[in-house]
Amino acid sequence: MDTITLYMQYIVNGLTLGAIYSLIALGYTMVYGILKFINFAHGDILMVGAFIGLLVYNGLTGGEGAETGAWTLTAFFIAMIVSMGFCALLGMAIERIAYKPLRNANRLAPLLSAIGVSFILSNGAAWIFGTQSRRFPYPFENEPIHIGAITITPHQIVVVVVSVVMMILLTSFVSKTRMGKAMRAASLDQATSMLMGINVNRVISLTFAIGSALAAVGGILAAFDFRVYPSMGTMTGLKAFVAAVIGGIGNLQGAMIGGVLLGILEAVGAPLLHIPNGMRDTVAFAVLIIVLLVKPDGLLGKNEREKV
């Protein structure tokens, strides 16, 4: 295989990874946009999403060894929808219990609360499910498809298609619907949005619900590559957060672009710079540092100093 096709292959792989980062980054960025706070428990929500998805899928199909076909694919989407619903409720509950009472507190307080929630979720999962990692069976034949010299697996196609559909749904929600526009208004100017009769508490709940549902999808899609285990959300969540910052935190398009960009840079950068596999994660953080030095507000971030 010549070098160009090799790197084309890396880009395809990076695109798959990046699509997952984007989905998760959206949750960070949406919450930040409205509350100016980083929800560090977001990564663990994706882990819960993966576990719920796996349980539902295995429950419906009998798990590993089930003959793939129309039913397993249907079961996979049922599992995804159930998991989205569960995580939406979980995200709303976390906000109500752990963040809302701290809304007028010192800015560090909700941050610490989020780190606490993160530990509770990952340790809770370890307690309930054990710490061994589980495979998420492919709900379809994962026979690689060869396009020229490039190889694409059906699971990569599913990841990209599902992610793109989710992003299109989210984008049309915030630009077309009444509640979606209210969400944007509340993130631009909370006090003024209340003057319009917008119930900001409800908007914040909705933001957590949507962000967490997207994380559930991200978790299930990530489970194909990374397996399912209680601490799976830590590194993936952290990198999605990096993606949100790179794109410009608070900006939806920024999170989508940041995620895809980070996935591709990671997949291409590691072999290009001869970084051993175990140190692959350094690429993401090196990119973060460079972006922060050159453009501190991220690629699409507004160059807006915080008003005092």
Add this chain to the structure above:
Amino acid sequence: MGEILKIDNISVSYGSIRALTDISMSIDEGAVVSLIGANGAGKSTLLKAIVGQEPLKSGSITFAGETICQTKHHHGGLTTDLIARRGIALVPEGRHVFADMTVEENLDMGAFMVRDQALINKRKEEMYDFFPILGARKKQKTRSLSGGEQQMMAIARALMSAPRLLLLDEPGLGLAPLVVQDIFNKIKIINEENKVTVFLVEQNARLALRSSSYGYVLENGKIVLEDKGEALLLNEKVQKAYLGA
């Protein structure tokens, strides 16, 4: 016509600093009432108190017979979004348009409480007729508008909910005299044709009092004078302090 807003002996503090002390006011339905005073007299604080953005230390505010604001002691009153739902719209100082949204989306937000899409569309068309510049710029981001256009945008947004009481905080601030005159003409039309009660806060005392049936003078958080608009214009003290005569 009856009283629509009653402010009963309210006080507001920022920490240990008294911003408003024992303010009482009454606004009749259909009137244009203005509040004049120097910078820092507490004018904006009073408007914020009416929409529930500033907690009361004492007293209460009643709108159309319902208590909307009271002290924490008495369960605090309604939140800002619920006060808006009762029919009070505030055009805040500094306009506070949603800069990253288009003119049309800003109007949509103004009509957030209206659930009838046909009615929303009808009102938008009315606003584009009333403020033609907004119609010409409806697909533009609001941040690209001039100061005067943004002020019109903020007023139009407030009118989208068809409020019973319109509160205006310094609608002329930082705008060219001709634009200010235009805005005050519009306010007059809004009051006369749409039957909206208007309570406005303004540093340009002459313009404010000329367009008002009644006026209040605020100094250091206290009402020091109140009378009919034209009477205040002739008042020696007002002339000296606020009209530069």
